[in-house]
Amino acid sequence: MQETTIALSDFISTQVLEPWKGIKKVAREEYFTSGHRTCQGCESALVMKLMAKAAGPRSIILGATGCMYVANTTYYSTPWVVPWMHTQLGSAGSAATGTVAALRAMMRKGKMEEEPINVISFCGDGGGADMGLSAISAALQHTHYNLLIFMYDNESYANTDIQVSGSSPYGANSTFSPPGKVHRIMHRRWKKNTAAMLAAGHPDCKYVATVTAGNAIDTMNKVRRALTIGGPTFIHSLDPCPKGWDYDPKYSHELGELATETGIWPLYEVEEGKVKMYGKSKHIASGAFKRKPVREYLLRQGRFAHFVEEDIDYFQAKVDEMWEKWLVPGVIPFAQA
Amino acid sequence: MTPPKTATAKKVDIATARAPRAGSEELISGSEAVAHAVRLADVDVITAYPIRPYDTVMQYVSQLIANGEFDCEYIVAESEHSQFEIVKHASAVGARVFCGSSGVGWLYAFEALAVTAGLRLPMVAMVGNRALDDPGAFGVEHNDALAVRDLGWMLAWVATAQEALDTALIAYRVAEDKRVFLPCAISCDGAFLTHSQSIVNVPTQDMVNSFLPPYDRAEKQLHPDNPITIAPQANEDWVMEIRRQSDMAARRARDVIIEAYDDFNAQFGRGGEPFIERYMMEDAEVALVGMGTLAMPVKVAVRKMRERGKKVGFVRVRWFRPFPTIELQDALSGVQAVGVIDRDYSFGASFFGGVLANELRCALYPMANRPAIVSFIAGLGGREVSTDNVIDITSKVLDAANGGDIDDQDTHWIGVRE
Ligand SMILES: Cc1ncc(C[n+]2csc(CCOP(=O)(O)OP(=O)(O)O)c2C)c(N)n1
Ligand code: SF4
Ligand SMILES: [Mg+2]
Numbered sequence: 061m062q063e064t065t066i067a068l069s070d071f072i073s074t075q076v077l078e079p080w081k082g083i084k085k086v087a088r089e090e091y092f093t094s095g096h097r098t099c100q101g102c103e104s105a106l107v108m109k110l111m112a113k114a115a116g117p118r119s120i121i122l123g124a125t126g127c128m129y130v131a132n133t134t135y136y137s138t139p140w141v142v143p144w145m146h147t148q149l150g151s152a153g154s155a156a157t158g159t160v161a162a163l164r165a166m167m168r169k170g171k172m173e174e175e176p177i178n179v180i181s182f183c184g185d186g187g188g189a190d191m192g193l194s195a196i197s198a199a200l201q202h203t204h205y206n207l208l209i210f211m212y213d214n215e216s217y218a219n220t221d222i223q224v225s226g227s228s229p230y231g232a233n234s235t236f237s238p239p240g241k242v243h244r245i246m247h248r249r250w251k252k253n254t255a256a257m258l259a260a261g262h263p264d265c266k267y268v269a270t271v272t273a274g275n276a277i278d279t280m281n282k283v284r285r286a287l288t289i290g291g292p293t294f295i296h297s298l299d300p301c302p303k304g305w306d307y308d309p310k311y312s313h314e315l316g317e318l319a320t321e322t323g324i325w326p327l328y329e330v331e332e333g334k335v336k337m338y339g340k341s342k343h344i345a346s347g348a349f350k351r352k353p354v355r356e357y358l359l360r361q362g363r364f365a366h367f368v369e370e371d372i373d374y375f376q377a378k379v380d381e382m383w384e385k386w387l388v389p390g391v392i393p394f395a396q397a
Numbered sequence: 398m399t400p401p402k403t404a405t406a407k408k409v410d411i412a413t414a415r416a417p418r419a420g421s422e423e424l425i426s427g428s429e430a431v432a433h434a435v436r437l438a439d440v441d442v443i444t445a446y447p448i449r450p451y452d453t454v455m456q457y458v459s460q461l462i463a464n465g466e467f468d469c470e471y472i473v474a475e476s477e478h479s480q481f482e483i484v485k486h487a488s489a490v491g492a493r494v495f496c497g498s499s500g501v502g503w504l505y506a507f508e509a510l511a512v513t514a515g516l517r518l519p520m521v522a523m524v525g526n527r528a529l530d531d532p533g534a535f536g537v538e539h540n541d542a543l544a545v546r547d548l549g550w551m552l553a554w555v556a557t558a559q560e561a562l563d564t565a566l567i568a569y570r571v572a573e574d575k576r577v578f579l580p581c582a583i584s585c586d587g588a589f590l591t592h593s594q595s596i597v598n599v600p601t602q603d604m605v606n607s608f609l610p611p612y613d614r615a616e617k618q619l620h621p622d623n624p625i626t627i628a629p630q631a632n633e634d635w636v637m638e639i640r641r642q643s644d645m646a647a648r649r650a651r652d653v654i655i656e657a658y659d660d661f662n663a664q665f666g667r668g669g670e671p672f673i674e675r676y677m678m679e680d681a682e683v684a685l686v687g688m689g690t691l692a693m694p695v696k697v698a699v700r701k702m703r704e705r706g707k708k709v710g711f712v713r714v715r716w717f718r719p720f721p722t723i724e725l726q727d728a729l730s731g732v733q734a735v736g737v738i739d740r741d742y743s744f745g746a747s748f749f750g751g752v753l754a755n756e757l758r759c760a761l762y763p764m765a766n767r768p769a770i771v772s773f774i775a776g777l778g779g780r781e782v783s784t785d786n787v788i789d790i791t792s793k794v795l796d797a798a799n800g801g802d803i804d805d806q807d808t809h810w811i812g813v814r815e
Contacts, residue, residue: 122486143624146629156486161442168468171611197475
């Protein structure tokens, strides 16, 4: 590992975590192991495993309330091999900020041995895109704090029995938005464009990426990049959730891939202000891959079972707009007036 | 582009900064006194968010940092919730922290306040007591800090800037003691203390260092060398045992506070009795009880009543949590009647009394010869409690002592337009 030590006074050095080139190069050690109790096929739990593996042993991980806390981290059966601490639902940003602040102050004052320690704070979409948005935004402004906010997005408040969040897809059936006799569509909001919003809104934040666990190596390398580049960073992961999305658990990876292939979930990173698409999204953007119709994705999930043609058309039109009208296709809306 | 460096690499030598070398006398406000305590305690992480009147402490703190007289990570948060969550997490990593708020700001952080106590993190906070909205008022009421009284927060109320400084140092020592590990809030009455200046002895760094050991989170420190899991989901399997541990810590806090005052008195030559202050209580036949800067008009009124031959005394409650049950029983055992002046309300409570009055009733209940208790509410929203108000209160308490017809089953609002 390369030594990069900058005076602690202002910038603390980061660990240099080189990307893993292929599955054979991936470290064998796991830092998220047995002990959790998530549903079969839970993609978010896999994401936790990849995230911890990518970060390695000299890390502190903080986790906001949600499935990855309640179902994941039970007293006396913790799956975390690295130090882990719960934070409140809206506090992923604050947890990271406070942890880094403590490390900085104590190292600077000689109260703790100087060493780059990874700090990752994760939250769900409810905790991140809704309740904790302001704290994450604030964390991303502390350019001299090395931290990663990782938002695992299962597109609902899953742990409380599946309720729509600001990150749920249009029209999804949830326990707070059930289709009824008079109102077929109870959730009329379009999913927040969280990663791009944070990237665009925090131009000093050096790294923002979107991932899916199906692309495991990419996911891990994006975590490693985020932790290496320094400053506050953000990763947004789309996690198929068999319980909330209502499908057979064996299709988790497949649905993640379909989300990208239909153009609903673009895979990209924004590094130092430069957008780079990757995976299938890169080929969609270049025209080398033709987006699959959204119906192929929607009709595989019980949460859209109440959709009629009109709903599917609306959904398709909104996704088309993302790729055909947006300033940066799939990433940043606005068109020149 | 790399932003310009904002801090110099040079480590600030706290001992040689502007801080006075020997305990020096300074004319400062309660907020500035607390800022000095924070500097002398070499706090590592501080978070600020603006709300009057506590925010003055952060104005002083930020100035000390800007002038290089104090080195810490100082963060202006984007809400009180974040403000308290940030220091909560910093404390778990082993950093000494400071924070504070007032009124609705304190309540905006309520969730963080609850978990800080639940996690047994020794955060020290200053509450610049302020009325809760609505209607808007900047002035003092004690309901903000009192809102956390059941959660494991230790709660101190101070009456002077000197006491604010001293209590902040004591608070760190008690909160960070392994037998306790509970957060502590120091309440300073808005305006009357936060903004009012008086002569304060600011101790030297050496004096503080010999009184206050460094914070050592030990085996509970969150660090890669100590890969523990903090606050997993425990549910009914374990929550009751964990609550019981907090209960035991709150019980142990009593002795730790007493030890700290003993040491403080020995080293600094001031500090007084832990938990309560007794004023002219030796031969008192009736007593007034209250918290905070109310002490000023009350003491004047007590002296005036004494001039009139009335044996009146005053007990100021300095710590509300842990509640000084034993000390209050002792102090009030000889009096015939007690008048409790609450600068708070608890609408719909027993006898419609304030929080202090009912807590005191409860504490005195087991006494064989318990005095009559008359409860008063005064000074809400920052309204001044005048000497005349206190004399009025005292006459009512004397009336109760002499078997008069004052209703001790009700609560009397003083200085209110009916
Ligand atoms: C302040 C607060 N409000 C509500 C809750 C109840 N709650 C617990 S988990 C949860 C769901 C969080 O959803 P998300 O962040 O998307 O995570 P997920 O459960 O989907 O993994 C909620 C609402 C809480 N813990 N704290
Ligand atoms: S509800 Fe969804 S996110 Fe939660 S444990 Fe189950 S599969 Fe995972
Ligand atoms: Mg969710």
